[in-house]
Amino acid sequence: MFSTLHRKLLHDLWQMKSQAVAISLVMGCGVATFVMSVSTAVSMYQSQSHYYEEFRFADVFLNLKRAPSTLVPQLAAVSGVARMHARVVAQVDIDVPGMIEPAQGSLISIPDYYERGLNELHLRLGRYPEPASPPEVLVHESFASAHHLRPGDSFHAVINGKKQRLTVSGVALSPEYIYPIRTGELLPDDRRYCIIWMRRSELEASFDMKGAFNNATFSLLPGANASAVLKAIDTLTAKYGGLGAFTREDQVSHRFLSDELSQLRALATIPPGIFLVVAAFLLNIVISRLVRTQREQIAALKAFGYTNRKVALHYLSFAAVITVAGIIAGSAAGVWMGLGMTRIYVKFFRFPYFEYHLHPAVVTGAALFACAAALVGVITAVRDAARLPPAEAMRPEPPASYHPTFIERFGVETWFPQTARMIFRQIERQPVKALFSVLGVALAVAVMMLGSFSKDLLNFILEFQFQRSQRQDAIIAFNEPSDSGVLNSLASTTGIRKVEGFRSVSTRLRYEYRTHLVCLMGLQDDHSLFQLLNIKGGAVELPREGMIISQSLAKILRVQTGDILDVDVLEQDRPRHKIRISGTIDDFSGTSAYMTVQALNRAMKEGRVLSGAFVTIDGAMAAQTYKELKNMPRVAGVNIKRAAIETFNRTMSENLLRLRIFNIGFACIIAFGVVYNAARIALSERSRDLATLRVLGFNRREISRILLGEIGALILAGLPVGMFIGYGFVAVAIEALQTRTQRFPLIVEPHTFAVAVVVVLTAAVISSLVVRRRLDHLDLMQVLKSRE
Amino acid sequence: MMSFTTARLDAGAELKTSIAADVPVLQAQALTKVYHMGEVDVWALRGVDFDLFEGEFIVLLGPSGSGKSTLLNILGGLDVPTTGKVHCRDHDLSVADDDALTSYRREHVGFVFQFYNLVPSLTARENVALVTEISENPMSPDEALDIVGLGERKNHFPSQLSGGEQQRVAIARAISKRPDILLCDEPTGALDVTTGVLVLEVIARINRELRTTTVVITHNAAIASMADRVISMSGGLITSVQRPPVRMSPRDIHW
Ligand SMILES: Nc1ncnc2c1ncn2[C@@H]1O[C@H](COP(=O)(O)OP(=O)(O)OP(=O)(O)O)[C@@H](O)[C@H]1O
């Protein structure tokens, strides 16, 4: 049934179509961000749990120095353990044709003949390795696709000091390496890091690990007490250099995946919340205004016998149409963005299958939130319409009463022309509405800032980490602690300019019952390539004796300067020492500890030995330098700074750009929705005054100034508030990023503030100019013929 | 009743009575105005000739829809005729664009409307100041409000004033710029009789004492006896022009 009221609804909506579209868009953004993040999170969570289950991702992981195979039955018998799988894992250097710098790989043993176990591989290409010479291996898909490696291709790896040729028999994926990243790095580097699986017997032979293992994974029985299992495993393996068993929570790939999921969950609350609050506010001002201008129509309807309920429903329908449009458009956009997100994830997270799945419940949830927001927005206006007594509504609204504004009471009014007073008093008369408009503009600015801060943060980290703190061009790791003579041969290598040795020792620091695994770093007295900087960028002196530790580490161990720590060395003969804390450093790395090389050597009761060196390299001769380094027997690995920076930029810049574009769109939609509607309402409320002024001889420019002056005042007030709120949002976002191993500074560059302000200001100015054009069509005569 | 003793008046104006000067302030020839309403054309004016002389007080009478407002709007530069010519001093209104019309209204015309059209967010004084701020040689807002007898209420907002008082503020606003022509479209249309008389008295007095050329549209034929000339319209044409023998004061008119 298409009633007359329906026709009125369509007609009125057509009259306010731009306003309706603006609100639908804001509403749509809320729905879209919700649908995008929740559907992507659900898709990812499902892919993850299916993958884990089907390919038996382990629950507990263990690294140890070397344990005899006889320990396996004991470990497998630990109460709560369902299955146990012992492996040999080794780090190797990889030499890929066409690549100057060396790559690193983790070489992992697999059973000689395929059997079902834990962390099963998913073969993408080729077949399981067979006994052959040169040995056959499986490589991870990330590395294979980065280097276009296919079954049958081969490459070289430096295995236990010997350069060896390996043939690719297949390309595989593993639930352990969904996010194939080297421990301690922020981003995966598919070109320079590779997971290689080799048949156990061949790997054992190369590393002299026959009848032994150095890595184990466990699955747990349902309901097993994980911490009891960890404890039992640690007790059994202490003798064999156990580095402490850990659960999935500390497994690198799983950790990144969980972090991503929790970020998606955060994304599902804050941005949709912002959009829906703004949409509710816009609906409120627009529908309230509609009811006010239609008082007489409402009275007439009621006089003709329409019930209060019918009238209320009629005005509710306006909100309903706008909301439904927003839900439909927003869901479509959300699915589109979700697909886009999924495409990014597929590049980073290596699942055998990762499909975007839209659950109807996600859209239903978004629709419910949108409807609730709309209802909150229009409830007062609709109630006013329902309650309006017909007799009263027949009379025009009583004239609005005004007062001199607050600031005018200080006697400054003589400074302002009358038109400025009109603006002040109009704003002051409806402070809540003005406040919301200011808030709307402010939120647009804040959303913009939220889209750009990560760039500032990354730039800062890159600059701080790679320019100011680490001034080397490459870090060279020795395959075993070496005397300082090796520095001389490094120094005489082509292209190497400056060499600075360091000693690093894997340790477990203990204080009372608290422990933490830390790489204790020994730096040369006159270190200059590796600067110890606090968060303010100030250099920190290394004490001659004792160590300095980062404040986050001091917090974890609950120690202070002067306390003496127990240091369990996790290398060689695993000696134990006591070292005094002679200071703390407030830096960005989460947990770190530093000493001078001499103090560390003394504490270790060893001669003057080094673990590696920082070097600077002459760029013009780099190719030759890397070639010579690859062939130096002592060199186990070369970590090139430029390569790290490049990876960082390459992987992040595309995603950051996408994020920024989305946020620019969102901010513009909010700014447009808020400013356009505020201007339209102001125009509708003031058109009579403005037309009168035109009749009195004011020209278009002068009356535009009155209308735009009011909007402009709100926009200008909104910008600084937005910068403030945006800064707060960034602070919250950064707080969410902090982990135990990495601290992030709260950095917002002036440029980010400026861009946010400029974008929002531009959107606001354009939308007010669109409204301003309506002033040209102001009907001067009409306004003289009618009462307000 | 009302006293205007506070008003400062032009000394010479007292001498001027009912005789208009010979120079037309404003001349209109063969004005037509056609509104195109879809298929039909509405002829609001069908050929009107009209001269307005300096200091004159003219009353426009006629039934609803006869074209009075249309004519007044064209004279006031709110609208342009479809054909015909209108001149006022150095302005040719028939060919003027929006900017020219705006500056004509700004420099020469004072308007008074049936529904006052005050700005609700400004006080009486500020409503007047709105106009004096953009005029060349205005009187002060206080002076204008004194003339209409509202000096005491100048800091009140429109919502605090009665209809008659609001209309007097509107008149003060119209005359404060010392306009050449004062145009009033049914200024008493929304007022009761007693208040209406008061408002008309103010307009008549201003015409007499400030020598402001005045055109008043009304449905009330009784007002005609106040005028120098009474022009009657019907169907878009001027049907008669009369000169009342004696110009009466509004107070003496029988309503
Ligand atoms: N904007 C317009 N569009 C179409 N027709 C119009 C418009 N303005 C006036 N008219 C028509 O022109 C004719 C003259 O109108 P006008 O307003 O001048 O009459 P009036 O004499 O002032 O009437 P009233 O005493 O009712 O105010 C009328 O028929 C009216 O319908």
Ligand SMILES: [Mg+2]
């Ligand atoms: Mg009229």
